[in-house]
């Protein structure tokens with residue numbers, strides 16, 4: 001897969017391209033978020049959930065779900081003129097883990113979507129980005145009818161570092177998605193500055 005440059009140096013034609021991953025557990029709303037914010041028609045790789053998959057596809061809590069991502073989602077948004085974000089949505093199910101390393105190459109950071117009905121499902125994403133030193137923001141997707149938890153409670157439950165932003169969102173709302181992406185880019189830039197300072201001392 002061709003990698004997308006995700007440093008903050010503009011290309012010769014003046015556009016800075018940043019690669020962002022949208023991760024999180026099965027059914028947390030990754031495909032929905034990429035589709036909501038993308039300014040191009042998003043690429044999706046959705047397949048029907050089938051009776052055969054029932055023993056391995058745990059749809060408890062998302063019983064209305066009919067399809068699942070089997071490779072990736074792809075979208076693009078210009079946060080401002082000259083700053084393009086390329087969004088790569090990961091597949092949520094364990095059996096597609098093998099594509100994650102490839103997808104993560106060259107990424108500036110990640111959004112980790114969390115569903116508080118199945119919070120533990122986002123642990124593997126959190127571990128993945130922590131282990132690789134990839135900055136991430138946790139976005140709690142507030143599905144209707146579910147209990148709303150304060151961001152600090154979610155941070156404690158996930159045992160996150162206090163520097164990791166935790167935000168509430170509705171993955172279907174474009175404005176929420178944009179806000180998350182802005183926070184992520186700011187967080188990644190702050191993380192990089194802190195690392196550079198530490199290296200200089």
Ligand SMILES: Nc1nc2c(ncn2[C@@H]2O[C@H](COP(=O)(O)OP(=O)(O)OP(=O)(O)O)[C@@H](O)[C@H]2O)c(=O)[nH]1
Nearest residue numbers: 026027028029030031032068069092143170171172
């Ligand atoms: N009510 C509500 N439904 C949502 C929201 N976000 C996603 N959904 C629905 O929840 C289901 C799961 O969303 P997806 O975007 O497919 O989730 P996903 O994380 O891409 O799922 P996988 O690729 O299978 O891991 C879909 O039926 C969406 O329409 C939300 O914020 N509120």
Ligand SMILES: [Mg+2]
Nearest residue numbers: 030031068069
């Ligand atoms: Mg999906």
